[in-house]
Amino acid sequence: MKVEAKELEFQTSTAPQTGADLLIDLLKKEGVETLFGYPGGAVLPIYDAIYRAQGTIQHILFRHEQGMIHAAEGYARITGKPGVVIATSGPGATNLVTGITDAMMDSLPLVVFTGQVARNVIGTDAFQEADVMAITTPITKHNYQVRSIADLPRIVKEAFHIASTGRPGPVLVDIPKDISAGLLSEEPKEATINLPGYQPTTKPNPLQIKKLADSITKAKKPVILSGAGVLHGKASAELTAFAEQHQLPVVTTLLGLGTFPADSPLSLGMGGMHGTYAANMALYECDLLINFGARFDDRLTGNLKHFAPNAKVAHIDIDPAEIGKNVPTQIPIVSDSKEALTELRTETKESPNHEEWLETLKQYKQDYPLWFKHDSNGMCPQWVIEAVHKVTNGDAIVATDVGQHQMWAAQYYTFKQPHRWITSGGLGTMGFGFPAAIGAQIAAPDSTVVAIVGDGGFQMTLQELSIIYERNLPVKIIIVNNGALGMVRQWQELLHGNRISESILHTQPDFVKLAESYSIRGYRVDTQEELITVLPEVFAYNGPVLVDCRVLQQEKVFPMIAPGKGIHEMIGVKP
């Protein structure tokens, strides 16, 4: 009895007791509300502390570390705040590698805590020891191994600061078990950030802004390229106002979708490998290219020799290393996108004289829109996306996996607003979409969240169906089921002499029964008529639903720029 009383006292005491209790305390101080986690030996002390925290911080137990880190990415994409991940040492940590790399490539803020074996056995190949610091050095913005409890407050503070400022990214904190289990010898002191080597520039150089403003006024064929940096800077409104004021046409990158309203007459849609004709021709023919927060990825530029060959290039980016990396840049501006746009709006006194250019682009849009042909043999995947767009009014949060369905979603689910689009751009990670949608739904419980996934990629992380049932997260899963690793099949058909090698999924689970086995509603849809009846029901239901949409296998994503080709050498443009 005496022991119990003492335990109770320990549980309700507010002062941190162990390194792990201190960690939870520090997370609360950072405003963390949700932990995406999975327990194991090396993090048992942390889970003890979570237990003692008695629900004051929400922990969501995923079914695989990969699923949980993608969910944390979805959460970060929607909230702009770091997704916080906890995994155990060894296999727990290595299961995170794909997600960490994905977040690094797409600049998503994450703070990842991994357990580590105790300090005295590090380096001895102890049970579940992995060199997580070495593994994650090239895939994190920064990483730390905690060597003393006294360092924990500073490290946690720095980790959140680094992850969420400048160009955001993942930061990993590796915590040896004896640190998290260690008892605090004294009351921890308030930590201060000590990062002399990290001072991101956020304000633009006024001279460069003036130079850009002058170039805009003088341009005959200006175009804006809007990337995810506009999302990080929360600068969509400023960008839209600026473009409208001076009638500047706008191309968005894959990750930049939503930064500029797709229904604006100035919107040319997405550029790049599967971009619109108008967007790609604008990038090809422009004489002034103003890039806000895009990194000139090769999937956007195509062959660099043919990318914006006659243009003066201005690049606004918070990461100086991105400027001039791939494309020679005449007007480099290291800045936060919002700050730059605010300055630019004051500085740009006169609009360019470019009616002819606008007319040309309007004609391109009219003559060569995105297109597909209905087929009596089955449902077109493009149409499925249009149907989802219609029933959700174009207002849903859409997370996709990677493949053809991703590109169709990018093309046909047009966004009017930012922060609604979640996709794996840089790494192109299959298995990303469904868990990312879960994270988004956790971040925005009252929003409609749709996961548009392929039949291949969904099978990489579908174990997380457990979570949406358990938490009644009303994620709507749309499987664009073409019975194939469609994007691979498309490349094989078009670029490898139609040698369809290992890209057909000959057997599949019964996705409806699969959903039902997780106590989730499932529908199978084979025709347009069926989808038209089912979709309103799906979206009216306040709970998770899976819809297995059987679509035509041979459909391809067009237009397409084949690898090595220039941005103007599109195939599959509307005849």
Next chain:
Amino acid sequence: MKRIITATVQDRSGVLYRVTGLLQRRQFNIESISVGPTETEGISKMTLVVEVEDEQRLEQVTKQLNKQIDVLKVSDITDKAIVARELALIKVASSSQLRSEINGIIDPFRALIIDVSKDSLAIQITGRPDKIDALIELLRPYGIKEIARTGLTALQRGHQPQVNELAAHALLK
């Protein structure tokens, strides 16, 4: 082109791995790298000699290094007025009869014999890498058994000449 880049870094665990891993991943060739503490506690300096194709790649390497949280300052000092030195230890096969002959060779280089055994001797030389290369070539006919080189380390001179004088000072061209 060969460039000498110095990076002042926080002396934290993993920082050397971070820098070399970065250069390797981005396909920059490191010719040599030397690291040691500086006048400030907790701060180390790395001197890197890298081979880059052009200005754009050079800009990338310095920007990528600068981006590292533990890197405080990156300078390309190739075209500055600098003093740059490397130290090499060279073990040469040598009988006692040859010793004075070798002494005659190394003397103009201001190198020292720092170890002598029955059939070999060890020579210490400090200087610019091209000077060390030259001595090694002269010693090669005697039979070189082992070479250990530190890699280049460098300091900017107290007085930096105007731009037009710089070319004369450039160490690596």
